[in-house]
Amino acid sequence: MASIHTLARQVDPCADIRGRLASIIARHLGDRRESETPVSGLTIHGTSRPSEPSSYLYEPSFALIASGSKRVVLADETYVYDESHFLLTAIGLPTIVQVLNASPSTPYYSVKLNIDLELASELIAEVDEHGLRAASSETGMALGPVTPPLANATLRLVELLDTPEDVPILARPLQRELLYRVLTSGAGTRLRQAVDLNTQSNRVARAVRWIRQNYTHPLRIKDLADSVGMAESTLHQHFRTLTAMSPLQYQKRLRLHEARRLMINQRIDAGTAAHRVGYESATQFSREYSRLFGTSPKRDVRTILDADANHVRLAPVD
16 A cells, blocks of 8 residues: 655744734834834834845844845855845955735745944853854854744744833843844854954954055055955955955955945936046946946846835945
């Protein structure tokens, strides 16, 4: 007699939490797509339709989706995640982001918490007493599984939006709990990187900060390596490991992302934007812009503005 194998229906332990999370986000967003909150570093996001690919500079942060899915492109690496995974970023990284799944009946909702590096450092020191292994050298972005404890910690932090009078007292301990859940997850080494990379002793982090502060100026790798006390080959190796880019590629992407932001937010033309971010040749700018974003600056900006003229606002590089 033939055997019939069936899979038992899996109960999603986080489904109710995500529903409550999405409800709070929707209520506080209203008709906006993004909003800062009274909780320091916490922003909420939502949309009822898929988005065009857009520029986004991630700071050290934790991002969780309550509904929908998203694609994040970092250089040649692509991260696609939904309600079952969170995104953790260890250092400022220029990316291309796109909401993939969203509709009027099932909108996309998410939260992002910029990591309080001082709080995370205190927490890591305490957890280390229990023998947590040291961080490995990896790209500064990772996905981790959303567990019920982590989802619950996120929900309780976001619930403070309904009781803003509790924020001064409860926000920090709730952030601490959330960071603890991240630290003890499979992506916990990235939280360590977020702390370690932002200490003054980290040479690659100093190189990243210098480029971000001076991205409109010509970049000489020898000068950059000398300024952080590294050999050029060593700087290249560790910089690429962390960012998935060389220093020159990192600078180029910062320039192109910022030019895109200027054209969209300030409605300036491509030539003016190119000059402001450090390009001397408008032709070179247009060629490199098209290579990164897949179309010319003029056409790209027109598409974005036509899609959502009232809501598209990109964050500046610094």
